[in-house]
Amino acid sequence: MASEARPAPLAHHFDDYDQQRESATLGMWLFLAQEVMFFGGLFLAYTVYRWKYPAFFALGSNQLDVPLGLANTIVLIGSSLTMVLAVRAAQLGKARQIAGWIGATMALGTGFLVVKGFEYHHKWVHHLIPGAGFHIEGTTDPAAQTFFVLYFCMTGLHALHMIVGLGLLAFLVPKALRGDFSAENHNWVEGVGLYWHFVDVIWIFLFPLLYLLGRHHA
């Protein structure tokens, strides 16, 4: 039972905690810059194909479940809030609070993935998985698949990032309970927090692009 912080480890090659913390934060931001470019390739593909096949994108977008997507958006924004509270608790060195807020974040994140799973299942049942068995009401042009190729690539990669995020959060819980985090040393919580917000922001773009844009043109 350690609500009191243990002495924070300072790695041998750093002069002080400030240097260590600033390095960790800058490193995380650079990693996120890398992530932006990684997803950027997919957003470019989305732009190109949307411009090429507006009708198919409207058709595809109408197959998505807006209420479920909206619910998931709210769940994910909620998880960003609990994540912020976890970081705040870490800055104050409150071990049990950190673990609690991280647990809440994980619950919300898992909820998101479960809903996503239902959505995927629905697509499966309705033959909307790209490939030989693909079939959509309204056209037989195989190019109609492009919307769903992008839908699965983008939301799939996003879900993969969420799973990694959940793993990282799970890794932080025992550390938090051991009292590893304190005002000087909470780089891990802060770094994972940044990552979590980033994944959230990606979804904030995915939701309107995939679910909302162009529905009314069909």
Next chain:
Amino acid sequence: MTAPATAAPTELPSYLEAAHGPKSWLLTRDHKRIGILYLVAISVFFVLGGLMAVLIRAELATPQGDMFSSDVYNRLFTMHGILMIFFFLIPSIPAVLGNFLLPVMIGAKDLAFPKLNLTSWYLYMIGGLMTFGSLLTGGIDTGWTFYTPMSTTFAQGQVLVTAVGIFVAGFSSILTGLNFIVTIHRMRAPGMTWFRLPLFVWAHYATSIIQILGTPVVAIAILLVGAERLFHIGVFDPKYGGDPLLFQHLFWFYSHPAVYIMILPAMGVMSELVTAFSRKRVFGYHFVAFSSLFIAVIGFLVWGHHMYVSGQSVVAGAIFSFLTMLVAIPSAVKVFNWTATLYKGSISLQTPMLYALGFIGVFLIGGLTGVMLGTLGIDIHVHDTYFIVAHFHYVMVGSAIMGYLGGLHFWWPKITGRMYDEFWSKVGALLIFVGFNTTFFPQFILGYLGMPRRYHMYPAEFQTWNVLSSAGATILGVGYLIPVIYLLWSLKFGAKAPANPWGAKGLEWQTASPPPVENFATPPVVTEEAYAYETSAPAKEVTVGV
């Protein structure tokens, strides 16, 4: 963790003596040891890629296809390209010399993230072994460019394994760049201001930006190729409405900047060599430093010059042509500044300097032919001919590898604590220069005459130039073999190196050779820039007037 501030430099064990056994290497977090791990690994890939080059040149000595079938030949040049670019040249200077030197040059004890640094090496090894494994099981025939729909639909073989191998190695490159940028921002010693940084460090800063922002784009492109192959969906396949040109855009958005990942670090090495062996402050420090950043930025805007004949619009072609001309400016700035640094310097022709002078000449040809290719009209004539092959070997083999070898010779005493053989190292440098030009200059002519790249049979009229090229490759091969022998020899029999054998000014020369684990016996405080040659008398004993 201990504070040996009172110990004399000689009393600290060097990073090589501090621990022993395979575990002390494979689990090390010391940036210097990780640099050595990379050195060993990239050398193996260089030898493998080199053997393939030998086979390619042997096949091309005659117009008939007498050694390999077309299919085997395709696999040969594909693997040659992939190993040399992704597993040798891209990691060469940053991961070996940069890893070893960057923290020492700025007076830090290590890179900001030592564990991440080791992770990068393991990612590189996993990627390398996967790619090598795919080679052992038949290889792939797509060319290093993975063009779709060839790579997604028609290619036979282990495209998926190779693609994942390159993907994994790509993250090694990204994380190395990330580590460097954080280190340069946060770990500089007291007094090491931005404009006292060695130009080697500036060059690595610019390189790291490209690694972080460019590599993920090729990563996603490769991932999509993999998905298309695996699930038979249409990301790039026109049959399902995909656009093959989208792949080319994504690929070159990385792969043009990637050529600067290969050349910028070599340019950084050049700035160190030229100053150290002409005993002069570098001419126009700020220009050289900012030209690296300028190259990194403009380098992201020129990828379309690889797609002039791919069906991209003429307007796009013209714009890319103009931007390509722009990128030649900072490259030229560097060449002019090195030349001006040589002017009235007291030049000594030690081996690293031979490589440096060779670099200037070879890069001039490589860069200027790049400008020719950037010109729309010329490129339409010579695209996909041996002219291209000659151009990029002038910049990659000629310039980048000469920069790497020059740097390796310059810092070898620092890294290993041993001196290598003067005579043989000069013989090696000269053979490499002669062999290189004999191999690749004829290829400009072949390309201009119209010989296409990537075929193993050609009309008999091209044979003379091809024989010349293959003969040059033999000399080049011997040239590369010689350093392997005397460098390995020096490890056991070389004279012990002093801390500063060249009388150079950088911070890395002020600590022991080889350095202790935390690089300096006492944390350094920097009071002058790395090129303060004029402020003290030149070291006469190492100066050979020219």
